Amino acid sequence: MGRKLLLEHINVPDIHTLAVYRQQGGYRAVEKALKSMSPEDVLEEVKKSGLRGRGGAGFPTGLKWSFLAKPEGVPRYLVCNADESEPGTFKDRYLMTHIPHILIEGMIVSSYALGAHTSYIYVRGEMMPQIRILEKAIAEAKAAGLLGQNILGSGYSLELYVQPGGGAYICGEETALLESLEGKRGNPRIKPPFPAVSGLYGCPTVVNNVESIAATVPIINDGGEEYAKIGIDRSTGTKLISASGNINKPGVYEIELGVPVEEFIYSDEYCGGIANGKRLKALVAGGSSVPILPANLVAKTLTGGDRLMTYESLADGGFQSGTMLGSGGFIVFDEDQCIVRNTWNFTRFYRHESCGQCSPCREGTGWMENILHKIEHGQGSMEDIDLLWNIQRNIEGNTICPLGDAAAWPVAAAIRHFRDEFEWHITHREEAQQHNYGLAHYADPLEPVAQ
Ligand SMILES: Cc1cc2nc3c(=O)[nH]c(=O)nc-3n(C[C@H](O)[C@H](O)[C@H](O)COP(=O)(O)O)c2cc1C
Ligand code: SF4
Structure with a gap:
């Protein structure tokens, strides 16, 4: 313990x-x-x-x-x-x-x-x-x-x-x-x-x-x-993690920084494994703003080290193969999750929450949402994937506050790691039009509070 x-x-x-x-x-x-x-x-x-x-x-x-x-x-x-x-x-x-x-x-x-x-x-x-x-x-x-x-x-x-x-x-x-x-x-x-x-x-x-x-x-x-x-490297002390998505035991856990990510997902002390015996598909480790990690990068970093719950280890490999500890909002996606649908859902949130002061964020989040909606609903083209990539590139680093980056990073990581899934929605238009599942549940699973 x-x-x-x-x-x-x-x-x-x-x-x-x-x-x-x-x-x-x-x-x-x-x-x-x-x-x-x-x-x-x-x-x-x-x-x-x-x-x-x-x-x-x-x-x-x-x-x-x-x-x-x-x-x-x-x-x-x-x-x-x-x-x-x-x-x-x-x-x-x-x-x-x-x-x-x-x-x-x-x-x-x-x-x-x-x-x-x-x-x-x-x-x-x-x-x-x-x-x-x-x-x-x-x-x-x-x-x-x-x-x-x-x-x-x-x-x-x-x-x-x-x-x-x-x-x-x-x-x-x-x-x-x-x-x-x-x-x-x-x-x-x-x-x-x-x-x-x-x-x-x-x-x-x-x-x-x-x-x-x-x-x-x-x-x-x-x-x-x-x-x-307590902890490892420059990640000292303990950290509260809100764990949700397709896990057996959603909730808030206090961890000593440095626990292996796999241990956090599978041990009974924490998330208790993937729900319904499914396999892990991907992980959002630090809230909706951080890049998504595909399953093959969850246990190990690209250099072969264990992936640990620390600021450094989660970020290992930069955004090419890493992510961020962020706010500790740990969302687990099982094999049934649709990455395009979840990315569209996150982007809808950022579009809604943009304050509108800077045009890359105000306009870009809307454009990204529209394109993701098109692709998710079987109406996209291959060019749309590149357009989406270009839009997020033009938002990142070009805004007053980090909400712009927070909107861009999840889209970039989804395309980087799951491009095949975007392409599937374009090459299988009819199936994509009909499928409306695969959205992770990451609302607060805690009991309502007596007032
Ligand atoms: C769009 C946006 C939303 C944020 N929301 C929160 C929040 O709800 N709580 C929070 O502590 N920090 C939030 N932050 C980060 C804060 O700007 C700030 O960095 C943080 O409160 C500093 O506290 P810390 O140094 O103790 O982490 C947010 C940042 C952005 C860009
Ligand atoms: S980046 Fe921040 S300041 Fe600029 S529009 Fe978006 S929310 Fe507003």
Whole structure:
């Protein structure tokens, strides 16, 4: 069994309450940080831990914090990104639902390190149950003197607010999120300036994912060096993975980074193998935005090494034969899945969610969707495959925010690895017109939450 740092107490009844969370050792990190460490000490531990952002890009958290500008007399903000709208990703929702206090504790510790006295948790607008759970937990923490003025008599003060999101995937992009938090339409900003210099209300701001912020709790409790002992290479610590698709046990799992991908798919500790005794066809390892991996590249990299659940190993081979850990949205496709249909489905999502500021993304996602629809429905031509390839090439790297890349990469990888399937839809028009199956189910398989 791998070590659990975030989900260790997930099965303890009423762990969502302050009383039970504290019985299990909760808020020790706040006591330790505020009473015996300076903000710089906390930053140092996070740096030592090697923690990398769990929102998708994997940027080192300590380094990001060290970029925060500190002009005199200007407030600094910490904003937690709990927008979580990437198809196939539902880990942050799970954590907030079941252990909201680990996020609040992480917010206090992280805000202290950054010198922020007002912080926000920006939660996807559709997640009303989680918004209520967090508000209740914040009220409990405040009543216990863990938030507000002079926390635990330390002299440090913090106000923490929950902000319901604007209801669009793009609001998860950090600068769009800040616009939305300021009450405007969630359009990404042109960078630079980066949020560390000019973020919320033009002030220095750090935006971090829910899981990144929660991970500061075990880092402060046990020390950054202990945290860094888990994992491999520059992939330290544990990671929450939301597993869905054609597997026996969909759900959220905490893994030690470095577990072999095959072990994650087939062992009973995690996904429990492919459902209905089918064979594996392909894998999307990090949410809908990352390149799809065909089965022959899932167990081994092209150079013959075991494919591991780490940032480096999943990316081994670049986009020719690798992918990304991304947000940890792990979608498994069995042999019955239609890659063209699934790619069309992803692309429909990106077309719908494009904010429309840049023409390659605004127009290109629509063109890609139309062409994929044509091919999937047996009305495409061989030239359409090349056209599709050219469109995605012209989107990638030519947009204000990474949503353009996120729309382009899945299309590129689908053509790269499954061109024969695109061609089949063109050479077997009638069969393609009739087949309407093979769409993976990657919605959140978790139970609805009592409010
Ligand atoms: C279209 C789009 C949607 C995103 N959605 C999320 C999200 O829901 N949650 C998240 O943490 N990061 C999301 N990101 C990444 C954020 O911009 C940012 O990199 C992240 O919140 C930084 O946190 P981290 O360093 O802790 O990973 C998204 C990025 C893009 C381009
Ligand atoms: S890439 Fe797309 S979503 Fe991002 S700013 Fe441009 S149009 Fe908007």
